Amino acid sequence: MNCPLNGPRNISEFVWGGEVKPMPDETKLSDREWAEYVFLENNTAGVVREWWCHVPTSFWFIAERNTVTDEIVKTYPASEVFKARVDFAPKSERAKP
Template sequence: MKIMNCPLNGPRNISEFVWGGEVKPMPDPAATSDQDWAEWLFLENNEAGIVREWWCHVPTSFWFIAERNTVTDEILKTYPAGDVFKSRVDFAAKAEKQS
């Protein structure tokens, strides 16, 4: 079986992991258009080559980031999300629409 290295638990069978989509910068929810928001939320680029993705180790619910070559199907690198997201991101709440 294919092995993935979980940054918390070490090398494990790939069946213990689920894919969580590409790592993409989140647009400012208060400023972005509905279309851009939907694209960010639902659409994937599906690049051929090296991609950066969210993966979850299911038995521990541990989310981390993996770099993977989608052409050769190799897992190049895995690391905790904290290596990328180092600080809390706050957004101003969007003003409620007046009806």
């Protein structure tokens, strides 16, 4: 796989981190809805944007992978998609279940 930071590396150096999906407003979610966001995947057949980590450097990036053929189509830094950091509200301000 081509790591955007380190170049082409053996696939054994990477771990999959799940699908890239829009982050919901954590102040309006129940614990169940938050768990669904974190743990459930769409399992779409075709090209999907996914989080991957190059383990030796702990560098997280995005890969577009065809889930039918397992081909890595493209890799790029997460900064190309996410332009700002997300600040989480203090636990006392989050929605109650």
